[in-house]
Amino acid sequence: MKSHIYRPLLVVAGLVCIILMARFFYVPKDFGVHGRGYMYGWYREDNIKFWEDFKVKYQGTEYCKDCHSDKYESIMTTPHAIIPCEDCHGPAVDHPSEPPKLAIDKSRGLCLRCHSSLPYPTSGRSQIRGIDPETHNPDVECVMCHNPHKPSLEGLK
């Protein structure tokens, strides 16, 4: 065979070898076809562990109720019993070690998420006691008058 043919061929063959070798070292051993087959299950298995080990932040009301039993028991007697603690107090993460103190959301906006009146007949929203935020004491925080742990009008501070 003439050299102007086999020399480029040799170069190409060499390149293919280099790419295959690079691929051999670069692609991890756990990358390949798994449970759901080639179409849906072609992946790096180690990544499942990455997602399983992701940090849990919301711990749930059960996590709070032992240390803060007084608060827990008082809110349980009100309509706000259905609201998880962390919705207003923020995710507990590793509280009390980290963070030692949770930042409570006392903003008007938080209350208005449910209590801004929307007249939607086919949604549970219309069954919640609501106000018009533009006329009901605008510029004042709700917690100035209402206690979120004792929200009924009888519980006014």
Add this chain to the structure above:
Amino acid sequence: MNRRDFLKNTAMVLGGLSLPLTAFKILTPKEIFASTGDKAKTRWVFLVDTYKCVGCGMCVKACKLENEIPYDANVTRTWVERYVITKEGKTFADTPKGARDGFTTSKIDLGEGKFQDIKKDDIDKAFFVPKLCNQCENPPCVQVCPVGATYQTDDGIVLVDRKWCIGCGYCIMGCPYGVRFFHPVYHTAEKCNFCYHRITKGLKTACVLACPFGARQIGNIKDPNDPVTKVIMTERVGILKEEYGTKPQVYYLGLDREVK
């Protein structure tokens, strides 16, 4: 044509015709429930009760904080849509900031800074619909990934490998539900994964935990005693965009035809 060829060709044509018929078959929850072909004991599914949702958006807030999605970036793994259908038959739908701060005004966000208020007397029906990844049985987002960076686990959850994703965006285009987006920090495809780190530890997802009204529920459809399985089997549930053949596994109670 002799008789042998005729019979051969007939068998071939019939065989070819019968194949697509099975390919177009829509898998019912019962069939998935009954499928014993794979060894997995778990198949995560989601149930949304739109009658209970009040649009407070606590689920969206909890999801963003739990899954470290930048709070002020206008992207979110789950969101809540508001639908208002007027007596004239017009449909309005909006989801300001994905309902991260809930719905606090009756003004519908029309986009481009325009808002429209709809009077109480003009409303025929109005409701909220939470949306999240459907963890489809046939996920189109996974099929289109050229590098194997997104995949489905044996328990049905579609995950993204941030180390492997090259950011081509095919999956974001491929998802018919618009669930995927680019993570503003990692610049890789991002999506709801039913809080995989929580459900594999026996916890509820952050959005289920944060919902005060029980509008969201997660369950294992392979467990016949699971309350979610019981609802899906015995009550009238709907799914989104059935015609795409993706076999979504988020079931809705009280779905309306206006919901897309």
